[in-house]
Amino acid sequence: MSDSGDTEILISGGGFAGLALGIALASAGYEARVIEAGDTARFRESAFDGRVSAIAPDIRRMLETLGVWQGIAEFQTVGDIVVSGGTVEGGASPFFLHFGENDRGRAAFDMVENRFLRTALLDKAHATPGLTVTPSARVTAAVSARTGVTARLSTDETCRARLLVAAEGRDSPLREAYGIKTSGWSYRQWGIVCTVEHERPHEGVAQEYFLPSGSFAILPMTGNRASLVWAEREDLAPAFLALNDADFDAEIARRFTDFLGRTRVVGDRFGYPLSVQLARTYIAERFALVGDAAHVVHPLAGQGLNLGLRDVAALAEAVADAGRLGLDIGSAAPLDAYQRRRRIDATLMAATTDALNRLFSNDNAPLRAIRETGLGLVNAVPPLRRLLARAAAGDSTDAPRLLQGVAL
Numbered sequence: 001m002s003d004s005g006d007t008e009i010l011i012s013g014g015g016f017a018g019l020a021l022g023i024a025l026a027s028a029g030y031e032a033r034v035i036e037a038g039d040t041a042r043f044r045e046s047a048f049d050g051r052v053s054a055i056a057p058d059i060r061r062m063l064e065t066l067g068v069w070q071g072i073a074e075f076q077t078v079g080d081i082v083v084s085g086g087t088v089e090g091g092a093s094p095f096f097l098h099f100g101e102n103d104r105g106r107a108a109f110d111m112v113e114n115r116f117l118r119t120a121l122l123d124k125a126h127a128t129p130g131l132t133v134t135p136s137a138r139v140t141a142a143v144s145a146r147t148g149v150t151a152r153l154s155t156d157e158t159c160r161a162r163l164l165v166a167a168e169g170r171d172s173p174l175r176e177a178y179g180i181k182t183s184g185w186s187y188r189q190w191g192i193v194c195t196v197e198h199e200r201p202h203e204g205v206a207q208e209y210f211l212p213s214g215s216f217a218i219l220p221m222t223g224n225r226a227s228l229v230w231a232e233r234e235d236l237a238p239a240f241l242a243l244n245d246a247d248f249d250a251e252i253a254r255r256f257t258d259f260l261g262r263t264r265v266v267g268d269r270f271g272y273p274l275s276v277q278l279a280r281t282y283i284a285e286r287f288a289l290v291g292d293a294a295h296v297v298h299p300l301a302g303q304g305l306n307l308g309l310r311d312v313a314a315l316a317e318a319v320a321d322a323g324r325l326g327l328d329i330g331s332a333a334p335l336d337a338y339q340r341r342r343r344i345d346a347t348l349m350a351a352t353t354d355a356l357n358r359l360f361s362n363d364n365a366p367l368r369a370i371r372e373t374g375l376g377l378v379n380a381v382p383p384l385r386r387l388l389a390r391a392a393a394g395d396s397t398d399a400p401r402l403l404q405g406v407a408l
């Protein structure tokens with residue numbers, strides 16, 4: 001067993017949240033080390049993760065401030081989101097909700113392919129002094145004590161730190177090792193994700209239909225392309241994924257209606273089981289959870305990654321502010337401040353997306369009437385629409401500095 005010496009913050013998991021946290025902390029002058037189980041060379045491949053993420057304006061400001069956004073190869077700005085109810089055969093309902101650009105005088109969000117965001121994060125991580133990324137390795141054990149954390153790595157090293165952060169995604173082994181329980185359930189749905197090419201331009205408008213078996217989102221990408229996130233019953237999803245290209249295209253076309261002309265699926269199809277999960281606490285002695293390790297929400301509002309990066313902004317600020325005051329950065333005070341700032345937000349988002357999924361993902365006639373009227377009412381009352389749009393955009397007056405575009 002070799003001794004790799006000290007780092008100030010050890011981060012287990014080099015996904016979106018782990019890499020962003022490492023960059024934020026190292027940019028603020030801390031020494032950070034990210035341990036990633038996967039082979040990071042594969043992160044750049046589209047077959048590794050075919051998803052496209054909706055990046056909220058506050059998260060874009062943070063990524064710009066950290067110098068990550070500048071490395072994103074391409075993105076598509078979305079100016080309007082049209083949400084409607086409907087059925088597969090009957091098409092979209094006449095009641096719908098617009099979250100337009102004009103409501104807040106700027107774009108609703110940007111769509112970025114996950115591979116481009118991972119590549120920009122990795123490149124920035126490698127270029128940031130004070131940050132080390134170790135691929136194909138794991139934290140196999142960790143012990144927190146009053147003076148620091150001692151971790152054992154699969155590389156046969158021992159690493160000491162003042163703070164250990166788990167950014168390991170929803171099945172976080174460190175969360176379990178620290179005895180942190182979670183609450184949640186499976187939606188018994190899969191998210192089917194694929195890219196389609198279409199005939200007519202999308203004009204930067206995203207569409208989301210709430211069909212009886214789940215939400216069906218059409219998210220504009222660069223060119224005449226869109227990413228589909230299709231929530232489907234878990235007993236039906238594998239059969240849809242196994243269809244031949246022509247039959248899969250036909251299923252997509254039935255749900256798409258013809259507003260973009262003919263569509264054709266390009267590239268791989270992916271299936272992700274959908275669940276909601278909330279950690280009972282985000283912190284323990286010298287230990288914090290960020291991203292999906294802390295909370296998993298239904299993807300119908302495209303908010304999981306955004307929530308995780310808001311955790312990053314809050315934790316990095318709590319650490320930097322504690323350090324500036326001469327406090328121990330792994331002590332209870334900054335960790336409590338982090339948890340206070342983030343837990344309610346993530347819990348509300350989990351509850352909201354859960355309620356929307358329950359209300360919309362069924363074919364109950366009275367519920368169908370309520371939801372259609374509900375969308376119409378929200379659309380008819382501009383202040384209510386703006387309130388909802390602001391919540392999704394992460395607009396808040398006491399947001400962490402990175403989310404306001406201010407460096408730590």
Ligand SMILES: Cc1cc2nc3c(=O)[nH]c(=O)nc-3n(C[C@H](O)[C@H](O)[C@H](O)COP(=O)(O)OP(=O)(O)OC[C@H]3O[C@@H](n4cnc5c(N)ncnc54)[C@H](O)[C@@H]3O)c2cc1C
Pocket residue numbers: 012013014015016017018035036037038051052053054055137138139167168169170172173174191192193229272290291292293299301302303304305306307308
């Ligand atoms: C279908 C679908 C569509 C989505 N669309 C959107 C969207 O439009 N917008 C949005 O904001 N969010 C979206 N999300 C949610 C988003 O993808 C997740 O919230 C996000 O990936 C979580 O990032 P993370 O870094 O916390 O975790 P992950 O991306 O899961 O990364 C965790 C990392 O930790 C590593 N790891 C795991 N265990 C260990 C270990 N023991 N040691 C070291 N490393 C380890 C893994 O290899 C991985 O790289 C979507 C989710 C789904 C399923």
